[in-house]
Amino acid sequence: MVEMPGRIVILGAGHAGVECATALRARKFGGTVDLVGDDPHLPYQRPPLSKDYIKRPGDPLPLKPKQFFADNRITLRPGQRAAGIDRKRRQVRLESGEALPYDHLVLATGARNRRLHIPGINDGTAFELRTLADADRILGSIRDWRQVAIVGGGFVGLEAAALLTTMGIAVHVIETAPRLMQRTASPTLSSWFAEWHRENGTAVHLDTQVAAVEQEAARVVARLTDGNRLVADAAIVAAGVLPNVELAAAAGLAVGNGIVVDANLLTSDPAISAIGDCANFPSSRLPGRARLESVQNAADQARTVAARLTGETKPYDALPWFWSIQGGVRLQIAGLSKPGLSEVVRGDPDSGRFSVFLFDGERLTAVESVNAAADHMIARRLIAERRKVEPAGVGDLSLDLKSLL
Amino acid sequence: MGEFSLAKGHIYIARDGSRAECELPAGTSVMLGALTNGVEGILAECGGAAMCATCHVYVQAPFDSRLPEMGEVENEMLDAVASERRTESRLGCQIVMTDSLDGLVVRLPDRQN
Ligand SMILES: Cc1cc2nc3c(=O)[nH]c(=O)nc-3n(C[C@H](O)[C@H](O)[C@H](O)COP(=O)(O)OP(=O)(O)OC[C@H]3O[C@@H](n4cnc5c(N)ncnc54)[C@H](O)[C@@H]3O)c2cc1C
Numbered sequence: 001m002v003e004m005p006g007r008i009v010i011l012g013a014g015h016a017g018v019e020c021a022t023a024l025r026a027r028k029f030g031g032t033v034d035l036v037g038d039d040p041h042l043p044y045q046r047p048p049l050s051k052d053y054i055k056r057p058g059d060p061l062p063l064k065p066k067q068f069f070a071d072n073r074i075t076l077r078p079g080q081r082a083a084g085i086d087r088k089r090r091q092v093r094l095e096s097g098e099a100l101p102y103d104h105l106v107l108a109t110g111a112r113n114r115r116l117h118i119p120g121i122n123d124g125t126a127f128e129l130r131t132l133a134d135a136d137r138i139l140g141s142i143r144d145w146r147q148v149a150i151v152g153g154g155f156v157g158l159e160a161a162a163l164l165t166t167m168g169i170a171v172h173v174i175e176t177a178p179r180l181m182q183r184t185a186s187p188t189l190s191s192w193f194a195e196w197h198r199e200n201g202t203a204v205h206l207d208t209q210v211a212a213v214e215q216e217a218a219r220v221v222a223r224l225t226d227g228n229r230l231v232a233d234a235a236i237v238a239a240g241v242l243p244n245v246e247l248a249a250a251a252g253l254a255v256g257n258g259i260v261v262d263a264n265l266l267t268s269d270p271a272i273s274a275i276g277d278c279a280n281f282p283s284s285r286l287p288g289r290a291r292l293e294s295v296q297n298a299a300d301q302a303r304t305v306a307a308r309l310t311g312e313t314k315p316y317d318a319l320p321w322f323w324s325i326q327g328g329v330r331l332q333i334a335g336l337s338k339p340g341l342s343e344v345v346r347g348d349p350d351s352g353r354f355s356v357f358l359f360d361g362e363r364l365t366a367v368e369s370v371n372a373a374a375d376h377m378i379a380r381r382l383i384a385e386r387r388k389v390e391p392a393g394v395g396d397l398s399l400d401l402k403s404l405l
Numbered sequence: 406m407g408e409f410s411l412a413k414g415h416i417y418i419a420r421d422g423s424r425a426e427c428e429l430p431a432g433t434s435v436m437l438g439a440l441t442n443g444v445e446g447i448l449a450e451c452g453g454a455a456m457c458a459t460c461h462v463y464v465q466a467p468f469d470s471r472l473p474e475m476g477e478v479e480n481e482m483l484d485a486v487a488s489e490r491r492t493e494s495r496l497g498c499q500i501v502m503t504d505s506l507d508g509l510v511v512r513l514p515d516r517q518n
Pocket residue numbers: 011012013014015016017036037038039046047048049050080081082083108109110111129130131156244247275276277278292293294295296298321322323324325
């Protein structure tokens with residue numbers, strides 16, 4: 001019989017950390033749970049920050065109400081940062097000097113925005129969008145904005161672009177890659193969104209970098225590598241994230257692109273797990289390893305670890321899914337894609353409602369649905385259950401996808 | 406439902422024989438009411454965007470007929486909820502509190518994912 005831990009410390013009070021604490025109590029874990037997070041606010045949901053929150057500011061959407069933590073004997077320590085892990089003594093050292101002993105430690109430290117090596121951009125002039133404080137900082141200035149340069153054409157940058165455009169702000173998106181959302185989207189999806197954003201009034205600069213940024217009076221001047229010179233009221237950097245691995249690395253744990261864990265989400269130390277945006281795990285759905293940035297991944301990994309810590313060990317195998325809202329467009333993705341997959345389009349992209357089915361040889365690995373929720377929900381099951389799907393068939397709208405289940 | 410008084414602006418969320426009472430200002434969703442009151446059994450992973458279908462509720466009569474008709478997206482998402490879809494199934498994030506919903510009673514399904 002495996003010994004059950006009595007004291008669990010969770011570092012990071014985002015989607016992953018809060019769900020892990022919640023799931024431990026839901027599974028009747030009887031020991032202590034310490035949830036340490038450096039964000040000073042009550043734990044909140046991040047996705048709305050680039051969606052509703054900026055358009056209709058109010059209270060941020062909480063992950064759980066304040067009372068929940070006390071009611072469930074979860075010791076929430078907001079605004080506290082962990083400074084080190086002493087693996088020998090099994091203690092976390094907080095910046096306040098306090099030491100928290102653990103029997104099991106869960107690293108849910110998430111990710112932070114990537115800073116760019118662009119002269120002039122990091123000297124306080126640029127905005128970011130990861131935390132509530134970032135969003136509030138944008139809200140504090142947005143009224144004066146007529147023109148904004150967004151550096152990065154990934155999900156967050158594009159959601160922000162669509163949002164600002166509806167508020168009457170002229171937006172430029174500058175993307176280094178030859179297409180939008182290159183890391184996760186199929187070429188068909190990328191070009192559909194590029195066209196949509198252009199029609200929506202956003203200037204999309206692909207294959208382009210910001211060479212330098214200067215401050216001119218109250219304005220920002222961005223020199224682009226294509227020779228263009230943009231004058232804007234603000235620049236928002238949305239150029240992807242870096243996993244927060246420093247604590248783990250300093251403690252001697254294996255790190256790569258993220259904190260390296262095994263199929264059970266355990267690090268190289270059996271007393272330490274890692275989950276969410278910071279975890280690099282062996283994927284059962286793609287060859288190799290993955291590190292995902294999604295609510296689904298954070299929540300499902302949290303539940304997998306909570307189950308193991310309460311005696312039910314199962315390798316992490318949840319189906320990845322993701323959503324994004326750009327203006328009125330609802331994008332839902334099931335599964336994981338990678339470069340070089342073959343595409344079958346279902347529906348007419350010009351109608352604004354379609355799905356891209358992505359096959360790795362014969363195997364359906366991902367489905368991207370634009371304004372096609374029904375396709376997405378069926379795709380989740382097709383991929384999760386590893387159903388055999390004929391590539392030729394799914395492009396034909398007379399085929400009822402439900403008949404494949 | 407005679408066993409509890411239907412106070413103005415309150416909704417009742419029932420599951421496993423227990424009931425939670427939440428105060429819900431007009432304009433907020435049932436999902437948000439459950440979330441901010443720590444009601445278990447509504448996951449709401451997408452934060453109310455009708456993207457996750459983990460805020461599934463069964464709306465009890467007579468309130469089911471007082472709700473505005475569901476949109477196409479909600480209908481498609483409900484088609485794939487983790488528990489049985491019934492005629493009274495709705496997504497909690499798409500039900501917005503109004504005066505005519507005072508005392509609304511919703512029942513939670515066994516599972517959300
Ligand atoms: C603007 C925005 C929009 C998004 N939209 C979507 C979406 O539509 N759909 C979707 O699926 N996903 C979306 N995501 C991604 C999703 O929010 C993340 O995948 C999710 O938040 C990951 O959860 P996490 O708990 O792993 O990390 P995080 O949420 O980053 O939480 C980690 C926490 O740990 C804290 N921390 C780090 N180091 C320490 C330390 N040493 N001591 C104490 N605390 C520490 C961090 O400050 C942070 O608060 C979005 C993200 C952003 C930023």
